[in-house]
Amino acid sequence: MKNIFKIFTLFLAGSILLSSCGDDDSAPIEDLQANLGAAATVDVESTVSLDASASVGTIATFDWMVTDPDGAEVTLENESSAMPSFVATKAGDYSIDLTVTSATGLESMVSGSVTVESPTYATSDQMGRPAINTVFNFFGSAEVKNGYNMTLPSEGSANADAFAGILNALQTYIYLDPAQFENILGIGNDALAGVLAVDVLQSNKNSATAYGSLNGRALGDDVVDVTLILAFDDQSAAGADNQVKAGLVSDNVQSNDKSFSNSFPYLADPH
Known part of the structure; x- marks a missing residue:
């Protein structure tokens, strides 16, 4: 009777050992994270270069949405790339939304903004009419x-x-x-x-x-x-x-000795 019990115990232990040594069928967790980089402030009429190159993971697509201060969608150059660009034609805050998608369909989203300012100019000279x-x-x-x-x-x-x-x-x-x-x-x-x-x-x-x-x-x-x-x-x-x-009513300088051009910039050829 004792021998039968020992045999059964050894069999059960072997089964448990075989189960613990089997292959792990669980899939690794995919790491995907969209990244817009640091916030930016630029002058109006500047070209804004967006940069999502710091995003993490194997990314299949970049989907950008940029809206101007009035809420209108902005047309991007290289819009499907990690580094599109646009010209900021209005002062204010531009909203930036980015969605990155992996080959397996996993998505990561991030939002940000670009602040566009109007530079301050000061008149340093006036010369509308000669003299x-x-x-x-x-x-x-x-x-x-x-x-x-x-x-x-x-x-x-x-x-x-x-x-x-x-x-x-x-x-x-x-x-x-x-x-x-x-x-x-x-x-x-x-x-x-x-x-x-x-x-x-x-x-x-x-x-x-x-x-x-x-x-x-x-x-x-x-x-x-x-x-x-x-x-x-x-x-x-x-x-x-x-x-x-x-x-005193004339500087006595005669007219140009060369004819003006009919096309822009209309000036005579240098001579």
């Missing part, structure tokens, strides 16, 4: 001149009195009477200074381009001569007999 800033912006010091250069065009008329003072002084120097001066536009120094102080050119395709109309300029316009005419060609009765102004 205006150079000649008439002479207010006594570099600090004041630079202050004018940094003035927004919308606030340029605040400098009109200083411009009128320069016109008055120059005309007095050549024996014109600033109080009676009237140029070819039929306006005096105060009105002219209010226009010239806002040193910008406005373009209107439906109007003449002659510089005298203060509406832009054509390449063939003699803009320096017109500026001199506006400042010194006194049409009033008091200035009719002035002999000095005749030498």
Whole structure:
């Protein structure tokens, strides 16, 4: 009886040992993790390069969704790759959503954002009409001149009195009477200074381009001569007999000796 019990015990132990030594049929856990990298801040109109190369796992597809600050979907370059890009045309926060998928169909998702800022610019010079800033912006010091250069065009008329003072002084120097001066536009120094102080050119395709109309300029316009005419060609009765102004209404530089081109940039060939 004892022998039978021993045999049964050995058989049972062997069965347990064989069971414990069998193959492990459980599959390994797949490691998959989407990664957008560090958050970014860029200037508007910059190219934003997204980078999911730090994602973990064997990735079969990258599925991106980018929306602009208004919620509109953004078109991406290389949209199915790990490193697509887009141009940030608006300031604000762009939402970034990424889904990576493995060959077995496992998915991992991550969200982030890119902040787009409008850079701050400061005006350092104004030169809309030739000679205006150079000649008439002479207010006594570099600090004041630079202050004018940094003035927004919308606030340029605040400098009109200083411009009128320069016109008055120059005309007095050549024996014109600033109080009676009237140029070819039929306006005096105060009105002219209010226009010239806002040193910008406005373009209107439906109007003449002659510089005298203060509406832009054509390449063939003699803009320096017109500026001199506006400042010194006194049409009033008091200035009719002035002999000095005749030498101040032109720089005597002739027109270009080469024809302009009919295609952009329209300038004559270098010579």
